[in-house]
Amino acid sequence: MFSDFTAAELGAIFAMQGFAGLILFAVFVLMALGLAIIFGQMGVINMAHGEFMILGAYVTFMTSNLFANHFPDYFGSYFFFAIIFAFFAAALLGALVEWGMIRFLYHRPLDTLLATWGLSLIMQQSYRSIFGAREVGVVIPDWLRGSYRVTDMIEVPINGLFVMGLAIFATLFVAILMYRSRWGKQVRAVVQNREMAGAVGINSARVDRLTFALGCGIAGVAGSAFTMIGSTGPTAGQAYIVDTFLVVVFGGAGSLLGTVASAFSISQSQSILEFFIGGSMAKVLTLLIVVIILMFRPQGLFTLKVRR
Amino acid sequence: MPFKHFKDYMSRQDILAFAVLALLLLLVLPLSLDIMRLNQVGKYLSFAFVAVGLVLCWGYGGILSLGQGVFYGLGGYALAMYLKLEASSPENTSIQTTPGIPDFMDWNRITELPWFWEPFNSFAFTLAAIIIVPSIFAYLIGVAMFKRRVGGVYFAIITQSIAAILTILIIGQQGYTGGVNGITDLRTLMGWNINTDFASYIFYFICVVLLFVCLFIAQFIRMSKTGRILVAMRGQEDRVRFSGYDIANFKIFVFIVGAAFAGIGGAMFTIQEGFMSPSFVGVVPSIEMVIFCAVGGRLSLVGAVYGALLVNVAKTTFGETFPQLWLFAMGLIFIGVVLGLPNGLAGVYNQWVAPYVDRVLDKIFGKEKTPEDIALESSTQGATS
Numbered sequence: 001m002f003s004d005f006t007a008a009e010l011g012a013i014f015a016m017q018g019f020a021g022l023i024l025f026a027v028f029v030l031m032a033l034g035l036a037i038i039f040g041q042m043g044v045i046n047m048a049h050g051e052f053m054i055l056g057a058y059v060t061f062m063t064s065n066l067f068a069n070h071f072p073d074y075f076g077s078y079f080f081f082a083i084i085f086a087f088f089a090a091a092l093l094g095a096l097v098e099w100g101m102i103r104f105l106y107h108r109p110l111d112t113l114l115a116t117w118g119l120s121l122i123m124q125q126s127y128r129s130i131f132g133a134r135e136v137g138v139v140i141p142d143w144l145r146g147s148y149r150v151t152d153m154i155e156v157p158i159n160g161l162f163v164m165g166l167a168i169f170a171t172l173f174v175a176i177l178m179y180r181s182r183w184g185k186q187v188r189a190v191v192q193n194r195e196m197a198g199a200v201g202i203n204s205a206r207v208d209r210l211t212f213a214l215g216c217g218i219a220g221v222a223g224s225a226f227t228m229i230g231s232t233g234p235t236a237g238q239a240y241i242v243d244t245f246l247v248v249v250f251g252g253a254g255s256l257l258g259t260v261a262s263a264f265s266i267s268q269s270q271s272i273l274e275f276f277i278g279g280s281m282a283k284v285l286t287l288l289i290v291v292i293i294l295m296f297r298p299q300g301l302f303t304l305k306v307r308r
Numbered sequence: 309m310p311f312k313h314f315k316d317y318m319s320r321q322d323i324l325a326f327a328v329l330a331l332l333l334l335l336v337l338p339l340s341l342d343i344m345r346l347n348q349v350g351k352y353l354s355f356a357f358v359a360v361g362l363v364l365c366w367g368y369g370g371i372l373s374l375g376q377g378v379f380y381g382l383g384g385y386a387l388a389m390y391l392k393l394e395a396s397s398p399e400n401t402s403i404q405t406t407p408g409i410p411d412f413m414d415w416n417r418i419t420e421l422p423w424f425w426e427p428f429n430s431f432a433f434t435l436a437a438i439i440i441v442p443s444i445f446a447y448l449i450g451v452a453m454f455k456r457r458v459g460g461v462y463f464a465i466i467t468q469s470i471a472a473i474l475t476i477l478i479i480g481q482q483g484y485t486g487g488v489n490g491i492t493d494l495r496t497l498m499g500w501n502i503n504t505d506f507a508s509y510i511f512y513f514i515c516v517v518l519l520f521v522c523l524f525i526a527q528f529i530r531m532s533k534t535g536r537i538l539v540a541m542r543g544q545e546d547r548v549r550f551s552g553y554d555i556a557n558f559k560i561f562v563f564i565v566g567a568a569f570a571g572i573g574g575a576m577f578t579i580q581e582g583f584m585s586p587s588f589v590g591v592v593p594s595i596e597m598v599i600f601c602a603v604g605g606r607l608s609l610v611g612a613v614y615g616a617l618l619v620n621v622a623k624t625t626f627g628e629t630f631p632q633l634w635l636f637a638m639g640l641i642f643i644g645v646v647l648g649l650p651n652g653l654a655g656v657y658n659q660w661v662a663p664y665v666d667r668v669l670d671k672i673f674g675k676e677k678t679p680e681d682i683a684l685e686s687s688t689q690g691a692t693s
Contacts, residue, residue, distance in 0.1 A: 045461055104647060111646045117595055118642020121639035125632065125636050125639070249462060278480070284476050287476075295452035
């Protein structure tokens with residue numbers, strides 16, 4: 001399939017597709033970070049994660065409308081507020097869900113999967129009732145439009161760079177929170193041994209709630225980034241849930257580095273293959289390779305060495 | 309016969325439950341519903357095959373597969389391919405550029421029947437394929453996963469991904485599979501029109517009979533030694549392994565049984581509805597199949613049938629009258645069943661109704677239970693995780 005192109009063209013194709021893949025990578029990383037925290041640290045499978053992302057996207061949409069109608073002078077900066085609002089809206093809802101539902105199911109991980117799936121249906125229908133079934137798009141501020149021209153053949157869109165920056169920032173934020181803060185230490189303690197963590201005075205119920213809320217909040221931020229590259233609809237989140245789960249499992253649950261590495265490899269292979277064999281076959285091939293690798297290496301790329 | 313007495317195979321309550329279900333499906337519904345509604349019930353029952361398989365896999369074996377739609381689809385597509393080939397005989401398709409191949413292939417400029425369609429010219433091969441193709445697929449997945457001790461959540465996610473992959477593949481390869489519309493416009497089975505009312509009645513009864521065959525097989529597995537090992541494995545996998553059993557083989561076995569049941573169900577769907585499409589293969593339908601099983605009760609074979617019927621009836625009636633409310637209702641059912649009724653409707657029955665039924669049966673037939681039966685029953689009811 002490569003023989004139809006010259007070397008220079010191939011290079012440009014790889015660079016362009018690779019960069020397009022980086023935007024997908026950013027959304028994957030943001031989605032998977034939240035999921036990895038919830039799944040890796042708590043063992044809960046949150047099937048409603050895509051809907052939390054879409055919540056963030058709708059919050060971004062509302063913020064852009066708010067700024068357009070009431071503070072048109074500051075419209076250029078709405079996106080930063082939107083990210084913060086999206087984070088807190090999703091985190092708040094996450095905390096509520098943890099309190100009302102998840103905490104009863106910690107000893108039944110497979111059941112969290114079904115219950116959160118039910119939650120995702122309810123959330124989808126709520127979006128449909130509130131925002132309508134049609135997809136909405138946000139107005140991207142001027143400074144995020146356009147692209148840099150690197151060479152004649154390679155162009156780099158600015159919103160893509162911005163989304164990438166956001167993903168890197170969020171990853172660093174989570175890494176510092178998990179490995180350098182007192183709270184992160186508590187979370188890791190609860191993961192390793194819930195009873196012992198409780199015995200040394202860690203309020204494990206509170207740690208669980210905050211962890212779940214943080215994971216959902218990051219999904220909300222992913223939703224903000226998502227508005228840059230796709231239009232927001234009630235069921236848009238569902239399309240990402242399988243990919244994101246594979247990203248988390250492929251990376252190795254509980255490993256941030258693994259999550260980033262697997263998000264990178266999956267998004268890149270999907271994006272580059274897409275040019276040569278078309279979108280749907282690229283996705284089939286990528287997912288298939290991941291599933292086959294997982295069959296030979298079920299623990300994923302990177303794993304924490306934990307005694308179980 | 310591995311069972312010494314018949315009552316080791318079926319307890320009195322089991323016989324009663326099977327009899328009531330048989331009465332309902334073979335007598336009450338056919339007499340009270342018109343053929344259009346009965347055909348719909350037949351369609352719902354095709355999902356009951358999957359739910360019964362899930363009772364064995366998930367309820368007894370503790371293996372939650374979120375990819376049962378894959379096997380349902382494989383069975384359904386196998387039969388649909390045969391019927392489609394019959395419907396696209398050279399005489400029927402003489403207006404096409406290439407007569408004798410299915411119409412969607414012609415639309416996609418394919419001029420030759422693909423190799424994997426060839427064997428589906430044979431009805432015998434198709435009948436075998438309905439059961440064997442899902443079984444082989446399940447065997448491959450099972451060997452790859454269970455031999456490496458992958459289970460629980462990971463297994464659920466990987467089976468879900470496989471469902472997603474297969475759906476994308478079917479939709480993407482329109483020329484070979486009929487794409488998103490699926491394989492439609494199926495008319496005859498060996499020259500016999502399948503769209504008449506009479507044919508619908510026949511297929512409904514075939515569906516019910518096959519469902520009972522599956523139920524009896526499942527009951528056999530449930531009450532046999534294999535069934536007890538499955539329950540033990542679900543509770544304490546390591547202890548069973550240390551007792552010298554090869555856990556993986558039992559899991560593979562029960563997963564294959566579930567897949568074969570699902571394949572039969574898919575074929576029954578195709579024959580009764582006259583089409584098969586990727587919308588019964590993917591992630592969403594696969595999870596819905598799990599919920600049929602959960603609503604009916606993950607430990608009750610008969611309950612799974614009722615679960616499939618009730619959820620689908622609710623879906624149709626609710627979905628027709630209040631389309632907005634349906635997803636709310638469905639979501640609440642999911643959450644409510646998981647939080648409040650982990651054993652589903654069968655759990656409610658066993659807790660509140662069964663003791664009275666038992667007392668009545670005691671009065672009529674006299675006490676008949678062995679202590680072993682009671683011990684087994686309490687162990688299957690007690691364990692929920």
